Amino acid sequence: MKSAPQRPIFVSVNIKQKFMKLILRLGLILFTGFISISTASAQLYGTADTNAPELRVPTSVKPAFDYWMRDTWATLGPDGYYYITGTTSTPDRYFPGQRHCWDWNDGLYLWRSKDMKSWEARGQIWSMEKDGTWQKKPKVYKAGEKYQKKSINGDPMDNRFHAVWAPEMHYIKSAKNWFIVACMNESAGGRGSFILRSKTGKPEGPYENIEGNKDKAIFPNIDGSLFEDTDGTVYFVGHNHYIARMKPDMSGFAEELKTLKEKKYNPEPYIEGAFIFKYDNKYHLVQAIWSHRTSEGDTYVEKKGVTSPKTRYSYDCIISTADNVYGPYSERYNAITGGGHNNLFQDKDGNWWATMFFNPRGAQAAEYKVTCRPGLIPMIYENGKFKPNFNYNTK
Template sequence: MFRKTSFDLLKVTFLFVFSFGVFIHTTSIAQTKKTAGNPVFQGWYADPEGTIFGKKYWIYPTYSAPYGKQVFFDAFSSPDLVNWTKHERILDTASVKWAKRAMWAPSIVEKGGKYYLFFGANDIQNDKQPGGIGVAVANKPEGPYKDYLGKPLIDKFHNGAQPIDQFVFKDKDEYYLIYGGWKHCNIAHLKKDFTGFVPFEDGSTFKEITPENYVEGPFMFKKNGKYYFMWSEGGWTGPNYSVAYAIADSPFGPFKRIGKILQQNPEIATGAGHHSVIHASGTDDWYIVYHRRPLGETDGNSRVTCIDHMYFDENGFIKPVIITNEGVERNAIK
């Protein structure tokens, strides 16, 4: 009896010491890790939207899988761009009765202490199919999110734009939804409560702002009074998926294509596209968050989320992004 008890005690002590050692080793690695590395977190994830809430960076991506398995969203948060925490299933089809499949390309905005997650679902091919762009709401960035409207916000094709790839753009105190697949892009003025849209002065609700070579994945930001409009070109399953941009004096354009700023490097990865941009206010740090396909992967859904630096030249044009395996350096939000 004594021998057995002593052996059990010795085993427990060993397991404790071993576990504590692993914890210290892991913590040490996390503290000394200088760059995130690309991808920034493990798993097949695409169409990432990066943003900042409080003192944390957040990424909301598509779970990259066959459409029938794309029935939920995960989110990721980080205090420093290097160490990321996964928040599982912040929203899934169980909370959205009209969404059945192909949930993708989330866009998020905070307003009035609530977090609104805009998303596409069902990959509708015509106006008769149920689905489109929806909205979910939560009290915290990590959710859980619930369907806000009980129906899609947009469930029809307008100006030829498939209702997918939504991005919410805040300009001063106004919010706009910029969206569209099938090589057409629309902008619409959101109501203050995000339940619908405010018609423009000419009576229209959806204005087309499609630039040359646009395919999908719109994104917009404002810098020095100028509106930078970005989008994805090429096919998302191929190696030539890429990002181009234009600059205008208004969020309505006209947007004249300037050129590509993100594309594959055959020595690092292919299919670099469908991105977003993170910029901490008051800093000169700009980051592009995007997905790409690891070398050797041929499955269309084999996509990973990456972050690299984005720089501007003296005239305000975006320099071509250099995609890396190292990723970006640690940068806590001040």
């Protein structure tokens, strides 16, 4: 009996080789796809969406009152009053162009309200000339000396520089007193941020420099802030991502300035108005960053040849979160398109609000009927993020 003919061995080997090649190709495709997705995901961080309707300022938000102001700050005091302050211009000053505060102004002003609807002016609460020490005298440029003659908005400026910017009012519970953080653009005594303490325990003051900045700025840059943790520990937060714990008596820093640990954009753009608050067992780091509308899409990442001052659209309220006040902080997200350099606070009923000032810079300014006015935006906290509350008026 004849045995069945055997199939050539090379046939099965050839099939195995083809199968292995197919597996390798599929693996290469999947790996390449994974790399592409990972690259795309990395590129997504730092992009913006200036048209996202849920992040726009609700059209119901109008100026809280009619007064020229930037960097609006609002808070609820222990006396049941809401307080507002901000960067202001000298009331009786003549301006050849639009009103501004870039070269000099006359001090800090305060408003209060019981219901956030009707606001009462409390007048000037701190003056450089009357209440300052190193802040007292202006920096005056002599004939022939070079100085910036036009602001970033193109406003004509004097040769006298002496403006106080970005004031924040904080009632520090552990100290049972009011404190103000503000900064000087320039003065004969220098520039930078400083902390003031109320001498009466009242928000109207009068105020004095704390010991740490009696003779010079406690922080050599703008936009200082304060944060009191739930255990009573107070921190100073500074421009360009700095933080330092304060002494228990609020007289100065208890440690050297440290850099906040953040997930930065690449490259990192110019960032202002740092502010920290705590909610839902998280530390929320709020900062102001410009969005750009470009040929490559909306972005916060500045790129040579793509972004420029002309591509700026909105000054946004950007937030990231952390489990520790020093960080590391999460990826940033936009909470309010056009809400940059602001703060968030809760009202008497626990509702969240954010301030704004209707920034006159950027393309978004053309959408406002009026700019540089204090505004209050109802906010909501959902899924670990803050955003404008469009349903607030219907509650």
